Amino acid sequence: VATIREVAKLAGVSVATVSRVLNSQGYVGVDTRKKVEQAIKALNYTPNAVARSLFNKQSKSIGFIIPDITNPFFPQLVKAVEETLTEQGYTVLLFNSDENLEKISKIIDLMKAEYVAGALIVSDHVKEEHLSNISIPVVAIDRTISGNIPSVTVNNYENAREAVRFLIQQGCSRIAHIRGPKEVYTSEERYRGYCDEMAAQGLPQFVTFGNYELVTSSQATISLLAEHPQIDAFFAGNDIMAVGVIKSLTSLGIPIPEQIKVIGFDGIEWGTTVTPELTTMMQPIQQLGHKSGELLLDIINGSHQGSQHFSFDACLIERQSTNGRG
Numbered sequence: 556v557a558t559i560r561e562v563a564k565l566a567g568v569s570v571a572t573v574s575r576v577l578n579s580q581g582y583v584g585v586d587t588r589k590k591v592e593q594a595i596k597a598l599n600y601t602p603n604a605v606a607r608s609l610f611n612k613q614s615k616s617i618g619f620i621i622p623d624i625t626n627p628f629f630p631q632l633v634k635a636v637e638e639t640l641t642e643q644g645y646t647v648l649l650f651n652s653d654e655n656l657e658k659i660s661k662i663i664d665l666m667k668a669e670y671v672a673g674a675l676i677v678s679d680h681v682k683e684e685h686l687s688n689i690s691i692p693v694v695a696i697d698r699t700i701s702g703n704i705p706s707v708t709v710n711n712y713e714n715a716r717e718a719v720r721f722l723i724q725q726g727c728s729r730i731a732h733i734r735g736p737k738e739v740y741t742s743e744e745r746y747r748g749y750c751d752e753m754a755a756q757g758l759p760q761f762v763t764f765g766n767y768e769l770v771t772s773s774q775a776t777i778s779l780l781a782e783h784p785q786i787d788a789f790f791a792g793n794d795i796m797a798v799g800v801i802k803s804l805t806s807l808g809i810p811i812p813e814q815i816k817v818i819g820f821d822g823i824e825w826g827t828t829v830t831p832e833l834t835t836m837m838q839p840i841q842q843l844g845h846k847s848g849e850l851l852l853d854i855i856n857g858s859h860q861g862s863q864h865f866s867f868d869a870c871l872i873e874r875q876s877t878n879g880r881g
């Protein structure tokens with residue numbers, strides 16, 4: 556009869572790691588878990604009854620952590636994820652973190668108590684060490700966690716450069732950027748894309764923080780314009796900030812797109828409900844949701860092979876805020 560020590564030796568890991576896998580406790584990387592499971596199979600190792608019941612304990616639910624439930628981008632993403640997971644018989648437990656670490660740690664405890672089979676996470680605050688408390692497959696969506704955690708994102712940097720190039724093609728040269736929060740992956744990448752494209756074209760840069768919020772962006776637009784009235788376009792790091800820009804320009808009586816053009820990033824439905832309708836770099840939200848759901852299920856089922864990181868492109872949708880048709 557094989558022992559836990561022999562399993563550990565064959566898998567090339569410690570006894571403690573094997574026990575973490577058996578008890579679904581503590582973080583174990585996807586590759587390590589696979590090695591342990593293969594060793595268990597190869598040695599026909601049978602844990603004792605208690606360990607066995609813990610080993611098999613798993614519900615058909617997936618935890619999904621989003622950072623801001625008030626931003627319509629996230630409900631659209633949740634819907635797409637849910638479509639894929641429910642088709643496979645899973646239910647989604649949705650958690651709004653507000654990127655608050657205390658809340659995040661409670662959510663992780665709760666997911667553990669619910670024996671979720673896996674987790675999808677959109678966060679800049681969740682780090683690998685927070686996941687050490689829970690031994691389940693995790694996929695990061697929209698924002699990366701670390702190179703070890705599989706992810707599904709968009710090409711924020713390149714797509715931001717594309718947005719700036721488009722405004723330049725439209726005749727703009729004094730383009731401002733309303734950026735998202737500091738140290739948020741998507742926001743930093745879009746900011747970097749703006750800076751590099753403006754520098755490459757030898758154009759001056761005007762940057763302010765909108766923190767991915769409508770009201771902050773709306774106020775930031777007014778302050779930035781008071782300082783630099785020559786601005787002829789705004790590239791907002793997400794759509795709700797672009798709506799904030801439109802709101803302020805309209806209240807100042809500035810014609811869009813004649814005097815100032817506006818482009819956002821996301822492609823949420825709100826973009827078509829404002830006047831003028833918003834030009835945007837539309838993220839493939841459906842695709843992001845479906846891919847991350849499929850990837851997570853493949854990892855859970857042990858059938859995933861190949862790349863762990865997937866990246867999609869946002870695509871330009873021209874509407875009235877840059878002369879496009881509504």
Ligand code: RIB
Nearest residue numbers: 626628697741767793821
């Ligand atoms: O609108 C919310 C933003 O946060 C989106 O652009 C998304 O990509 C994210 O990181």
